[in-house]
Amino acid sequence: MEKANNTENKMVEIGEKKKGSSLTAENVAFVRALESLKPEGERICYDPYAVRFLSPQYAMFMEMAAHNPSKTPFPGVHNSLAARVRYFDDFLKGFVDDGLEQLVILGAGYDTRAYRIEGLRDKVRVFEVDQPGTQNVKMEKIKDIFGSLPDHVTYVSVDFETENYGQRLIEHGYEKFQKTVFIMEGLIYYLEPKAVDDMLSFIVKNSGTGSAIIFDYVYKSSIDRTDGICGIKCKACDQNEIKNGIKDMAQHGETQKFGIMDGMLESFLIQRGFSHVCSVNSKDYKKAYFHGVNESRPVCCRSYFAHAVVK
Template sequence: MEISKMQIRRKDTSGTAEEITFHRVIESAKEEEERICYDPYAVHFIGPELLKFFEATACNYPEAKARLEEMYRLFPGTQNSIVARVRYFDDYLHDSIEEGIEQLVILGAGYDTRAYRIEGIKEHVKVFEVDYQGTQQVKMEKIKEIFGSLPSHVKFVNADVGSGNLFKILLEHEYNPSQKTLFIMEGLIYYLPPEDVKTLLSSIVQNSSHGSKIILDYFPQSMVDGTCELEVGNLIHERVKQSGEPLKFGIKEGTVEKFLKERGFSHIQNVTSDDYKKAYFYGKNENREVCSLYSFVHAMVEH
C-alpha cells in the first residue's frame, strides 16, 4: 500500500490508540506459526510515520531494526503482553459468541477491529463502538475505505465512557439492556479517574441483563502512584504521562476479585502474566518475555 493513501488528518485522536495498533501490525506480519495474534486490518489505522517505520522494519533496514530493539530493551515484555492481551480478548469474544451473546459494547474502542474480523460476529452480534469523535472519525473513514461502506451491524457511539450519560446515549443508538452483552475494556480503565471507573462499572451492572459479562485489563496501583519496584513500570508511567494520557487508576495487587465483587460482579477470573505466558508462549515463542504488570480479568454481572 502506498504511504500517501494512509495520510489522513488525525486531529484530536489518541496517540496511544495508534501505538497499540502498531503492536498488532508488527505481530501480524510474523509467520503464522510464530504470531500470537492476527489483525489483517491494523495496518490501515497507523499514520504515515508509523507506516514508514513498519515498512522499514519489514525490509530489515538496520536503523529501523535498531529502533525496534531499543524499544523492546527499554520496555521489556510489554510488546508481548500487549499482543497476548489482544489474543486473550479475541479468544474470550469467540467463546462468548458461541455462548450466545447478542450485543458487544467496546468501550474506548480506538482502532479495535474485532467487529470486522472475528468469525460469527457479523451474523449474530450487534456491536457498539464507544469513543471520542476525533478517533472515531478517522476510524470510520478508514472502515469505509476498506469495506466500501460502514457495516450495518456496528453502531459508532460518540460518548465519554466515564460519564453518567453513557447508557442514555447507548439507548439512543438502539442498545437493548435486556440482551446478553459483553463489554470489552481493553487498554482503558487505567486512563480514567477512579470515580469514573466506579461509575462505569456500576452503570454496566444497572443497565445489562443476567449473563452479561465484562473483560478488561488493569495495572497495579503502584504503577499509577509511581511507587512501582520494577523499572519498566516507572518508564511506562513517565512515557504515557509525557504523551498527555497519564495513568489515573490502578488496582492494588491481589484485590481485583474483591474490587469487582463489591461492584456487583461474580464468576471473576483473574489472568496473570504467568497464565498467558503459559497459554500462548511456547515452541518458537517460549523465550519471549512478558511483562508482569499487565493483568486481565473477566467477570459476570450478578443479578
C-alpha cells in the same frame, strides 16, 4: 481508544499525534500490525486491518520490520500487548459461540474485532464507544477499507469523564436485557475512579443474563508511585523506558489515574455486583501462548487481565 495497558506507553513516539485522536490507539494498532507480519505458526495474534490505521511514520517502521520481523522494539511490552489482544479475542469468541447478542467496546480506539471475529457480523450488534476525535478517524479508515460503514456496528461518541456513556448507548439502540460482553481494553487506568465506578454500575444494572466484562488493569501502587513504575525487577521490563513513556503519554493528555488495590481485584468486583472473577497475570498468558518457537519471547510482568460475569 484502543487505549492499552500502561506498559504500551513504552512504544516510542514517532511523529505527531493525529489531530483529536488517541496516540495509544495507534501504538496498539502498530503492535497488532507488527505481530501480524510473523508466520502463522509464530504470531500470537493476527489483525489484517491494523496496518491500515498507521500513520506514515508508523508505516515506515513497519516497512523496516517487514525485512526482519524478529527485531521487535521493546519486546516484553510488545509481547504482552499481543497476548492481551489474543486473550480478549479468545474470550469473545467463546461468547459468540454461546449466544452473545451484543458487544460493547468501551474505549474502542482502532479495535477491529467487529470486522475480523467470525460470527459477529451475522449474530451480534456491536457498539464502539470512544471520544469523538478518535471515532472520526476510525470511521474514515473503516470506510476506506470496506467502502462503507458496516450495518452491524454502531459508533457512539462520548467523553467518559464528562458524559453519561450509558445514556448515550441507550440513545443509540443498546438493549439492556440482552446478553452482552463489555470489552474495556486499555481503558480504565486512564479514567478517574468515579468514572470507573459509574461505568461498572451501568453494566451491572443494564445487562442481560450471562453478560460479562473483560479488561486489563494495573495496581494502585503503580499509580501512586511518584516515578510511575511498579518497582518489580523484571528482565522484560525496562523501568526507565516505562517511566519515560508514561510521562510522554501524560503530555498527550493520556494520564494514568486509576489502579486496583494490590490483591483486591476479586473483592473490588464482587462489591460492585460481579461474580466468577478471574485474574490473569503474565505467567498465565506466557504459559498459554508462548510455546515452541515463542518460548523464549519475554513478557512484561506489569500486565494484568481480568474478566467477570454480571450477577
